Amino acid sequence: MNSLRQAAILAVGSELLTPSRVDTNSLFITEQLNLLGVDVAFKVIVGDDRGGLAHLFSTAFERVDLVVCSGGLGPTDDDVTREVVAEVLNRSLAEDESITARIRARFASRGMKMPEINRRQAMVPEGAIVLENPRGTAPGLWIEHADRLVLLLPGPPRELKPILSELVRGRLSARAGEAALVRKVIRITGRTESHTEEAVQPLYLEWARREVPVSATILAALGQIELHLSAKAGARDTAERAIDRAAEEVQRVLGLDVYSTDGRQLEEVLGDLLTRKGLHIAVAESCTGGLITSRLTDVPGSSRYVDQSVVAYSNEAKVALLNVARELIDEHGAVSDPVALAMADGIRSRSSADVGVGVTGIAGPSGGTAEKPVGTVVVAVVTADLSRSRVFRFVGEREQVKFQASQAGLDMVRRLLLEP
């Protein structure tokens, strides 16, 4: 078999050809293949259509060492990947009874009987290796053919990801040889894309000239900027050293605005910080509607630092739940520094947490005024010794304002806890 250099990704599913769905599996697949130094030459998205899939699969199979297909392994009539690939490769399909038994057991464990159509998922092309799918009924399939490799993976990301990660750690890495393409994402808050670019640009030229060159792409995401670094070298170590050095250089230039260089999201970074300092946090949320606490509790082990939070959406709730003085709201408006600070104080004393956060704002689309337009959000953070509040003006739809407000809330706590 060839050593793997170039791959193609085929996403199968008619729903991926509608105006509202993008194929995101291919991003994860690309990331994983890059880890092994395998480049993605092209991607194809095709419907549940035998003729089209056969044609495009053949096209892909001709040009690359590795074809990764996702989707179309379900139990229904429009799941055609298994059959089409077997046909193109001229292999017969046969039921693998051990797979059927596993699917049956899976249904039984939830007190259900396996529908007969699920037996289609146990059909295996001659000579294929079955890749166990601990999270779903359709196993993955590994097919070696004419010096090339074909992988069929189930479409749901939560099923696909563990199967592929496992392969990349094991069976695939053995095939891929030593070269490695290494990437690192640097996550940044408190700067615009162009201000980040301005600060970092002098580094680009230097990186390009190094023995192991590092290339960078800058990306504006919601509530943060991402700098994607990549380096390719003969050995993984070498590429990793080049990337680590570049990441350190970025951190030196951007300081505290860099919140993570190791893939962690802001809520994880803050969670680690709270854990390390042994602090508890409680949040009084108005316009974010619970999103900040939901993000905090997305992190495993967050019960170490979260006991409670309150969503005080109406003014009455701010008074009743958080002891905010009614006159404060009347005088300054619900979206104001004094009210945000009173909310943070209120939740902090109610919960006995070390850190109290208050967030109030206008998420839109209505409710804005000339003085406080839609997108105006006030965040306050209070500890035993310190208190901060800040007014933000976010741009975007309601959900985008909410997310940016949650990002600002988490980030203000992070910065406060890092103050000397």
Add this chain to the structure above:
Amino acid sequence: MNSLRQAAILAVGSELLTPSRVDTNSLFITEQLNLLGVDVAFKVIVGDDRGGLAHLFSTAFERVDLVVCSGGLGPTDDDVTREVVAEVLNRSLAEDESITARIRARFASRGMKMPEINRRQAMVPEGAIVLENPRGTAPGLWIEHADRLVLLLPGPPRELKPILSELVRGRLSARAGEAALVRKVIRITGRTESHTEEAVQPLYLEWARREVPVSATILAALGQIELHLSAKAGARDTAERAIDRAAEEVQRVLGLDVYSTDGRQLEEVLGDLLTRKGLHIAVAESCTGGLITSRLTDVPGSSRYVDQSVVAYSNEAKVALLNVARELIDEHGAVSDPVALAMADGIRSRSSADVGVGVTGIAGPSGGTAEKPVGTVVVAVVTADLSRSRVFRFVGEREQVKFQASQAGLDMVRRLLLEP
């Protein structure tokens, strides 16, 4: 020339093959083509690589009536779309002086001199029609070849969109005839994919035989099943009537399990229901950590029915904030029907809301036991007259358990409010 029925979309650009970028142009292109009744048969994403592009462009050109290419029309060496397409179609390229003049003027208007490399953007394949690009330097190109149509459009969305919209209003619509492709998404809770399929399958055959056939794709999304219907007909009205009828038939078969046929998400459906009935809701969240209230308040106007909610993550918080009896937790455990009901009661009386919801569970990855494994979630809903509680066993990672629990919470309220 053929009338246009099937299209392929080719996105050109190596940056679209990295782990962090998706091609979003194709969504807009799909939407616009669907308006004309043109179906997208497949999409391809390929790098700035002559050989690969030539091969994939040929493959696409063979199979469809219309190939829409986006990107690769810039002035630099790695912008190869124009040249590759001309070569595959065996047409010579010549500079169009009027385009050069326009690009020159564009630079001049910003006080700049046109770099010589930009002349590449004025190269036009023999016989092509130039499509003016008011927002950029690269014009679009319309090439008719062997009964087929090829469109080359610039990659930046703000340049591509106005050019394509203009074509869809004019030149393309003249070619596409009267046909229209209409889609509808039916969202379903409380059933697995295969159980939905089983119930709906008899309809498929009937739909296929109708004068305006309706086709369906079934999709398992997190916490719900989606049924995507599409119909194509000579006139938009006719297609819409066919789809509406099919959607009603699905609703008759699946009853209350269908929560929306008009694109609304569950939180919007519930919000509309609460608004119509003039009811307020308050949520006591443990394992969902605020996610239910955050989803409720994602909906514009949700202040009509949400005043407050509470995240009671620790047992102490359940006692202090929600008046849950400590003995209840000791006797039944925090994840139990009695505690969920007490949480729902507690938040309902604290907030004077009409509907109280309590959610408690084990989101994982740790905290599970043999009796109550990770994914066990109890949801309780309480009104003045009614109370319900139910134990769920969700599969998945922490965030997926949280989402499914939030979905179950919203859905239980919806069903309760729809009871006669």
